[in-house]
Amino acid sequence: MTENVDGTGPKIPQQAFDWYDEYAHGDIDRRTFLKRLGTLGVAGLSLSAVAGALIPNYALAEQVSFNDPDIKASYIEFDAPDGHGRARGYLVVPAGVSAEKPAPAVLVAHENRGLNPYVEDVARRLAKAGYVALAPDALFSLGGYPGNDDEGRAMQKTLDGGKIEGDFVAAAKLLKAHELSTGKVGMVGFCFGGYLSNQLAALLPDTIVAAAPYYGTPPKADIANIKAAMQLHFAALDERVNGYWPDYEKALKAANTDYEAFVYPDVNHGFHNDSTARYDEARAEQAWQRTLEFFKAQLS
Structure with a gap:
């Protein structure tokens, strides 16, 4: 209960x-x-x-305001030749970052329903912590996140998964080459975005330096290709995702991957999302602080 x-x-x-x-x-x-x-x-x-x-009630999800003076947020479009051709994302930059004073970057991957306000807030939290953060919207080719999760989920289900991955691949490469970035790119994602974090770590071993998937399933790409440091977060009550972990961990060990995994007791899939009753503040904060410390160690 x-x-x-x-x-x-x-x-x-x-x-x-x-x-x-x-x-x-x-x-x-x-x-x-x-x-x-x-x-x-x-x-x-x-x-x-x-x-x-x-x-979800997204009025509950804002921890960092879009007009916080410590950050600058905007929407950008970029080419995604292996995705939908053009992609769009929410770019949030720490105040004071410039081409002369760049910062490490983090790619943020949303759940299976498009770029909702919770994930945008995660990008702002990362910028507040000193990272150039980019959160793409997989639904851009269909007009973008529609304003509610039910419709967003139905829209995302119609898209080709390979093209979604292509959009995020383009975003990762954009961050690596961005004039405000040091060229070190981390990635964090939730649910479907957790899968994407695993997948891009395997697809882009020379781009993704560190990945922190939250309750994400294993990559379809070759796990042996992963060079990134991995920090994986799981909810103890999430039997669906957790069932994949033993084999995934075995493959990570066989590949000598630098990884750590945390299983949070008595919480459900989605426990980091502060817009629903699945949210567990203590575990979410614990996981997030671990993620920030991980990125600081790997991307600095």
């Missing part, structure tokens, strides 16, 4: 989180998800309240 996102009031049964994970990854539709929720007896919470707690 897990408390509400604010830590107060009645608790949401773990089964509801498991069903939300199935819904968020396309295994069941919204109608089935809500029908299942209706079978739960949650004292003090209505069906709409439970659903509302699980579905």
Whole structure:
């Protein structure tokens, strides 16, 4: 049983989180998800309240304002010849960074629903910490993130996965060559973005120096190609993703990859996302501080 996102009031049964994970990854539709929720007896919470707690509320997700004086945020377009031809991303730069005083860079990869406000905020957090951060939107070829996750998830599902990867490959190369970048590029991603972080580490061993995938599945590319230092984050209750880890770890060991992995107890897939009831503040902060320390050690 897990408390509400604010830590107060009645608790949401773990089964509801498991069903939300199935819904968020396309295994069941919204109608089935809500029908299942209706079978739960949650004292003090209505069906709409439970659903509302699980579905993201992005008003909760802003930790760094877009007009924070320590950063400068903008949207940029760039060529993606192996992707959709043209791509778009959210570029956030620390104040004071210049061609004469560059900073290391971090590529930020979103979940399976496009560039939502939570992931944009992650980019701002990284810039606040001193990194040039770029968060591409896989949905740009379809008009961009539509403003809600349900539609965004449906849109992303129609896209060719290889072209999405091509967009992010182009973004990584852009960061490596960017005049404000030192040329050292890290990557962090969540859920589908965790997979992308693993995948690009294998696809771009001479570009990605350090990767921090959060609850991401293993790469389809050859794991033996990975040269990046890896810091992997898993939620203990995330049986779907965790089932891949033993074989992935075996392959990382066989390749002599520099890696560390953390499994956070009693939390669900998506525990870093502060816009839903899956968020666990203590574990999310612990994981994020580890990520920042990792990037500082690998990219400085």
